[in-house]
Amino acid sequence: MAQVIAAKTRPTSAPWKRRNSRNILLVTLASVLPAAVAAAVTVLLGLDGAIGLLVLFVPLQLIASVGIGGYLFKKRGRQDAALIVFTVFFTVLVAVLLSSVLVAVFEAGLRMMRWSFISQNATYISPTTSLDYGGLGHAVLGSILVVGFTTLVTVPLGIGVAIYLTESRASGRNFIRSLIQSMSGLPSVVSGLFIYSAMIVTHWSGQSGITGSLALMPLMLPTVARVCEEALRLVPTDLRSAALGLGAPNYRMFLQVVLPAAKSGIVTAVLLGVARIIGETAPLLLTVNPSAGTNLNIFAGQIETLPTYLFGNLSLSTDYSVQRAWGAALIVLFLVLIIFTLTRAIGGNKQLKTPKKRK
Amino acid sequence: MTQLITPQAHLRSEDINVWFGERHVLSDVNLTFPENQVTALIGPSGCGKSTFIRTLNRMHELIPGAGLSGAVLLDGQDIYGDGVNPVDVRIKIGMVFQKPNPFPTMSIKENILSGLKLSGRKVTNADELVETSLRRASIWNEVKDRLNEPAISLSGGQQQRLCIARSLAMEPQVLLMDEPCSALDPGSTRRIEETIEEISESMTIVIVTHNMQQAQRVSQQTAFFLAEDGNPGTVVEFGATEDVFNRPIDPRTNDYVNGHFG
Incomplete structure (x- = not known):
């Protein structure tokens, strides 16, 4: 009978989460008191907020947490408490730093957001022209063209390098791999200088969208190649064996089995590559001649891009032009967001979705 | 080595020696696999049976540093002969691996047809081929209503039978199975053994297994591999399964099949 009654009472669903009221009280005190004390002392003494946070709150919190953790669970409790305090503190610190960048860009940038800012170009616009006139439409188009062309050339090249590194047994692989690795450490301004001195100083070519693209390629290539390589390497050997065991030539095995399995990784590689170059300013300053008008021909003539528009307006340093620079910064953020969302939607990994319900 | 091959010899290895670096x-593996019979390869881990089975359809050469001497004759033709394309060999001699490895990006149906597509052949009457292959691997009834679902939604045992069906769709002359049941539960193992019995009516089967009972249940002949004290692995005993298990000639075979070591 006792068993029947026991079965009727609701079983404890998560025994590892059991707490008694004393533990709850102590843990709550440890979480609330230090903050309250630190805040009160800071306000009463009129201390600087940063001092209150670093000198008062963090040590107090550490002492309180470690003390109560140790009281409740001995050594394990002390270690746990110390780790939690540090983890939470640094997590919050990084989150605050990152979001403060976003907040600053949004706060200043949103004031610029109006249709004319996106749709118009900067012809006849001076640093003192009202913010209701003129925009960065030409820079958005220019950036899309320059980055688009760079992507068009670099992605096949990067995937090619990754295929060479993972699928072939050539002896030059280690050399190429270290070359790619050192390329990823290349300062972007050096890449710009290289194109500048090799093509523009020598009058081989004028400054154009293409020279800008060329300067961005060495920056994008290592990112694409390395992330792609990683994606291809993650495809299990089992799958390759299965395909070869069925009588597939190497190229069919790669195209029909390895590539589909690595698809989402390759999409990530492309995205990271685009993210790497979309905000690059230094190489473009040297290789692209900014213009106020719209130019859809990347092979010749002046062309504006978002980073150069931002930099140009910032260096004019009138109130209005700085405003425009903030607006451009926000547009860059949105552009990255749009590119990421679109690419994920198109190339996302469908295989990982849960299978459809059976009828 | 006699030139006269037993009339029904289908696949035959001659003096196979293998190196890794x-x-x-x-060392010197000479085995004959008669047509439409099941041959079991048994022996302790590391004795080279998996390596050997991979030499039979040229999967061995894909491992970096692999070396080989000797010949493997399929209907009297050396598969390592000049001008023989390994791709053609693997179409005729199919393989089922230890771990089920269906293609995760493909549906059940696409997995069955993948062999044809991967080897560049046209697929005619796909539905019929899918059904026959799945029926022969005795998994049709479990999956007939979900042919378009991802292959990885199946259980481990079903995945392995799917892989067998995928190989069968290629209609190989020989099917190599490298411990096909080692990752499966007894129920799935039994169903795969039934499948083996059924398909051996129309193809030659070589199976590596660690399971003595399985070898006795499914095979007509058995080869016992052993590698002793750093020596290369070799065939200690080869003969009818019943003889190898009940009347072994070599004392080491006797010890192994009776569970004294390994």
């Missing part, structure tokens, strides 16, 4: 791992 400088390490000699298999």
Whole structure:
């Protein structure tokens, strides 16, 4: 009978989460008191907020947490408490730093957001022209063209390098791999200088969208190649064996089995590559001649891009032009967001979705 | 080596020696696999049976540093002969691996047809081929209503039978199975053994297994591999399954099949 009654009472669903009221009280005190004390002392003494946070709150919190953790669970409790305090503190610190960048860009940038800012170009616009006139439409188009062309050339090249590194047994692989690795450490301004001195100083070519693209390629290539390589390497050997065991030539095995399995990784590689170059300013300053008008021909003539528009307006340093620079910064953020969302939607990994319900 | 091959010899290895780099791992393996019979390869881990089975359809050469001497004759033709394309060999001699490895990006149906597509052949009457292949691997009834679902939604045992069906769709002359049941539960193992019995009516089967009972249940002949004290692995005893298990000639075979070591 006792068993029947026991079965009727609701079983404890998560025994590892059991707490008694004393533990709850102590843990709550440890979480609330230090903050309250630190805040009160800071306000009463009129201390600087940063001092209150670093000198008062963090040590107090550490002492309180470690003390109560140790009281409740001995050594394990002390270690746990110390780790939690540090983890939470640094997590919050990084989150605050990152979001403060976003907040600053949004706060200043949103004031610029109006249709004319996106749709118009900067012809006849001076640093003192009202913010209701003129925009960065030409820079958005220019950036899309320059980055688009760079992507068009670099992605096949990067995937090619990754295929060479993972699928072939050539002896030059280690050399190429270290070359790619050192390329990823290349300062972007050096890449710009290289194109500048090799093509523009020598009058081989004028400054154009293409020279800008060329300067961005060495920056994008290592990112694409390395992330792609990683994606291809993650495809299990089992799958390759299965395909070869069925009588597939190497190229069919790669195209029909390895590539589909690595698809989402390759999409990530492309995205990271685009993210790497979309905000690059230094190489473009040297290789692209900014213009106020719209130019859809990347092979010749002046062309504006978002980073150069931002930099140009910032260096004019009138109130209005700085405003425009903030607006451009926000547009860059949105552009990255749009590119990421679109690419994920198109190339996302469908295989990982849960299978459809059976009828 | 006699030139006269037993009339029904289908696949035959002659003096197979295998190296990985400088390490000699298999020495002088001479085995004959008669048509439509099941041959079991048994032996302790590391004795080279998996390595050997991979030499039979040229999967061995895909491992970096692999070396080989000897010949493997399929209907009297050396599969390592000049001008023989390994791709053609693997179409005729199919393989089922230890771990089920269906293609995760493909549906059940696409997995069955993948062999044809991967080897560049046209698929005619796909539905019929899918059904026959799945029926022969005795998994049709479990999956007939979900042919378009991802293959990885199946259980481990079902995945392995799917892989067998995928190989059968290629209509190989020989099917190599490298411990096909080692990752499966007894129920799935039984169903795969039934499948083996059924398909051996129309193809030659070579199966590596660690399971003595399985070898006795499914095979007509058995080869016992052993690698002793750093020596390369070799065949200690080869003969009718019943003889190898009940009347072994070599004392080491006797010890192994009776569970004294390994």
